[in-house]
Amino acid sequence: MQEERGIMTVFKIWKHFKREELYECYQCARCTGSCPAMEVAPAFGPRETILKCLGLGYDQLVEDEKLWLCCTCNVCEDRCPQKIPISDLLVALRNSAALRGNIPGRLSIAIELLAKTGRSMIVHQLDEMRSHHGLAPLPPVPVDEIRQILKKTGLDAVIEF
Amino acid sequence: MKYALYLGCAIPIKYPGFEAATRQVCERLGIELVDMAFSCCPPPTSMKLVHYDSWLALAARNICLAEEAGHDLLTLCSGCVNTLKEANQVLKQSESKRRKVNKALEEHNHSFQGTVEVTHILDVLYQDVVVERLIKEKVRDIPIRVGCHYGCHYFRPPKVMYPEELSDSESYVPVKMDHLLSIIGVEPTEFSRKFLCCGSPLGANVDQDAGYAITRQKLSYIQERNIQALSVICPSCFEQFDLGQIVLSRKTKDGEKIPTFFLTQLVGLALGLSVREVGLDVHRVKAKKLLDSINII
Numbered sequence: 001m002q003e004e005r006g007i008m009t010v011f012k013i014w015k016h017f018k019r020e021e022l023y024e025c026y027q028c029a030r031c032t033g034s035c036p037a038m039e040v041a042p043a044f045g046p047r048e049t050i051l052k053c054l055g056l057g058y059d060q061l062v063e064d065e066k067l068w069l070c071c072t073c074n075v076c077e078d079r080c081p082q083k084i085p086i087s088d089l090l091v092a093l094r095n096s097a098a099l100r101g102n103i104p105g106r107l108s109i110a111i112e113l114l115a116k117t118g119r120s121m122i123v124h125q126l127d128e129m130r131s132h133h134g135l136a137p138l139p140p141v142p143v144d145e146i147r148q149i150l151k152k153t154g155l156d157a158v159i160e161f
Numbered sequence: 162m163k164y165a166l167y168l169g170c171a172i173p174i175k176y177p178g179f180e181a182a183t184r185q186v187c188e189r190l191g192i193e194l195v196d197m198a199f200s201c202c203p204p205p206t207s208m209k210l211v212h213y214d215s216w217l218a219l220a221a222r223n224i225c226l227a228e229e230a231g232h233d234l235l236t237l238c239s240g241c242v243n244t245l246k247e248a249n250q251v252l253k254q255s256e257s258k259r260r261k262v263n264k265a266l267e268e269h270n271h272s273f274q275g276t277v278e279v280t281h282i283l284d285v286l287y288q289d290v291v292v293e294r295l296i297k298e299k300v301r302d303i304p305i306r307v308g309c310h311y312g313c314h315y316f317r318p319p320k321v322m323y324p325e326e327l328s329d330s331e332s333y334v335p336v337k338m339d340h341l342l343s344i345i346g347v348e349p350t351e352f353s354r355k356f357l358c359c360g361s362p363l364g365a366n367v368d369q370d371a372g373y374a375i376t377r378q379k380l381s382y383i384q385e386r387n388i389q390a391l392s393v394i395c396p397s398c399f400e401q402f403d404l405g406q407i408v409l410s411r412k413t414k415d416g417e418k419i420p421t422f423f424l425t426q427l428v429g430l431a432l433g434l435s436v437r438e439v440g441l442d443v444h445r446v447k448a449k450k451l452l453d454s455i456n457i458i
Contacts, residue, residue, distance in 0.1 A: 094211070098212065114208060148268070153214045
C-alpha cells in the first residue's frame with residue numbers, strides 16, 4: 001500500500017477512499033454548518049475539503065496543518081443528505097498528512113507514548129491511587145508484543161519509537 | 162451475564178473511581194466481569210487518524226483476547242467502544258483486511274475470528290433483565306435535574322455504532338441514558354446542542370483553547386436550562402466538563418459550576434453506595450452541596 005520513493009513515502013488516498021463517493025456531493029454545506037471545530041477555529045470544514053479533493057487534488061490539503069482542526073465528531077457525515085462517508089475521507093487525508101510529516105506535536109507525543117507503553121496515559125503512583133478506590137493494580141500490557149504489532153503494520157514510517 | 166471488561170486507559174489510570182463504581186454496580190446487578198491484559202483501544206481521535214492499519218491491528222488484538230476467552234467485550238468509554246465496534250465490524254466484513262491483520266498478529270498467536278460482540282456499559286445496563294434488577298435493588302431516588310451527554314463516538318457514525326436501530330434518515334438519536342436515569346428518580350433535562358462535541362479531541366490534539374471554547378458554549382446551553390449536574394459515559398467528556406470548568410472559570414470568573422457524574426456513579430448512589438465508594442471525592446467540581454441537599458452522603 002505504500003511505495004518508497006527515495007525518502008518520500010507516497011500514500012495513495014484513492015486506494016483507501018473511493019473517489020466516486022464524492023461525486024454525489026452538491027456542496028450544500030450542511031456539513032460545514034454543523035461543524036463544531038469551524039465555530040471556534042480556522043478549520044477547512046468538510047464542504048471545502050470535499051471541493052478541494054474533487055478539484056485541485058488533495059496535496060494542498062494534506063500539507064496544511066489546518067487539516068487537523070477537527071473534533072472527529074462525525075456530525076458532518078451524520079447530517080449529509082447524500083450520505084457521503086466524510087469521516088472515512090478525513091481519516092485517509094490525515095493518514096496521508098501524517099506520512100508526509102504533517103502531524104500536530106501534541107498528537108505525535110501521544111502516539112509515541114502509546115507505542116512505547118501500550119497505553120495512552122501515564123501517571124505517577126498509579127497503584128496507590130487505585131488502592132485508594134479499593135482497586136487492584138492494573139494488569140501489565142505486554143509492551144513488546146504491542147511494539148512488534150505496530151512496527152509490523154508500519155507505524156514506524158510515521159512516528160519513531 | 163458475563164463480559165470481558167475492557168477498561169481502556171483514561172478510566173483505570175485517571176479516573177479509577179469510575180471503575181470502582183462500575184465494578185460495584187455490576188456486582189449488585191448480576192453482571193460478571195473478567196479482566197484481561199488489554200492494551201490501549203487505540204483511540205479513534207488519535208491513532209486512527211495517524212495510521213489506520215496500526216489502529217486496526219491493535220484493536221483486533223484486543224478483540225482477539227476476548228474471543229479467546231469466549232466473552233463479549235464491555236467498554237466504559239465512548240472512544241473505546243467506537244474503535245472496537247468499528248474494527249470488529251470492518252474485520253467481520255472484509256476478508257482482505259482480516260487476512261492482513263491476522264498476518265500481523267500470527268506470531269503472537271492471535272487470529273481474529275469474528276466470534277464476539279462489542280458493547281458499552283450503558284447498553285448493558287439498559288437490558289430488560291438488568292433494569293428489572295435495578296428497580297428491585299434501588300434503595301433511594303436521586304431527584305436532581307441532570308443533562309445527559311452521550312459523547313459523539315458512542316453513537317456516531319450510526320451505521321457503525323447502531324446499524325440495527327437506524328431511523329428513516331439513517332441516523333440514531335441516543336435516549337438510553339435519559340431513560341435509565343429516570344428509573345432512579347433523576348429528572349433528565351434536554352438542552353440545546355446535546356448531541357454535539359464536548360471539545361475534547363480538538364483540545365487534546367491541536368488547540369486547547371479552541372477545545373474549551375466549544376465546552377464553554379455547550380455549558381452555556383446547559384446552564385440556560387437550570388441543569389444541576391451532568392451525566393457522561395466517557396472519561397474524555399468527563400475531563401472536558403470537570404477540569405474544563407475549573408480552567409474556564411480562571412479566565413471568565415464564572416460563578417456556579419455544574420458537577421459531572423459518570424453514569425455508574427449515579428446508579429451506584431441509587432443502589433445505596435456511599436459518595437466515597439463511587440469515587441466522587443476526586444472530582445474537581447464538587448458535588449457535595451448538591452448531594453447534601455438531597456441527603457446523600
